[in-house]
Amino acid sequence: MSCSAGGTNPYICQMVGCFEPATEPIPLPEGEGNLFLCAKHRAQYLAGELSLRHIASMRARYIHDMRVKRLNRLYDERGNLCEILRRDDPIYRECFPDGFAQAYITHVDYHVVKGWHMHLKQKDHFFGVYGRAKVVLYDEREDSPTQGLINEIILTPERPLLVQIPERVWHGFMALSLEGAGILNFPTRLYDYADPDEYRRDPHTGGIPYSWAVKDR
Secondary structure (H helix, E strand, O other): OOOOOOOOOOOEOOEOOOOOEOOOOEEOHHHOOEEOOOHHHHHHHHOOOOOHHHHHHOEOOOOOOOEEEEOOEEEEOOEEEEOOOOOOOHHHHHHOOOOOOOOEEEEEOEOOEEEEEEOOOOOEEEEEEEOOEEEEEEEOOOOOOOOOOEEEEEEEOOEOEEEEEOOOEEEEEEEOOOOOEEEEEOOOOOOOOOOOOOEEOOOOOOOOOOOOOOOOO
16 A cells, blocks of 8 residues: 555645645655655654554645645744745755746736646746635646646645646646735746747646636535
8 A cells, every 4th residue: 555656745744635844754664665744643643543544545646746845934023924945945956956047926817817838848836925826737747657637736825835846747827816816936947038948728628637617515
């Protein structure tokens, strides 16, 4: 029973709906890799309150090479502060070997979709600055162990996340708040105006098996 097959995320807890930071990895038996749990779920697993079978049934599955990192927002009587990306961050060291490329903010109006987009050579790093946005990823890569998988992530300042989108993965986003939403992106390559690494599909008729309609339930 694998709990660590393609699509795990070493930065946040593997339990569905839990975006708390992962603690030290727990080695799994028979060389199956590592288990990434937050402090609460790690303590429950080590105490025998959570079995591997239960964790496997409740494990969030992420697109291969995708990363989601829970950021820390610090509050005091003056306001708050949130670090997004640091030079000593493992994500930065892995994805920016030549140093910083560029950053930009994109705004999307309420219930408007920006997508689908895909890059062959570039990773994106999304951070929700204001409003609520639904970010959706679709893995169409034939050589990926998670081919066909779709991930939805809600970006909101109240639960700050950094979402790393791998190369060759289709992605888009839609604002869920009336004021719209703003996303700050740190791409790993400079935008080339003469030869942009930018591929697009229509958000509704582009052949990706996903509906942007809000699901009442």
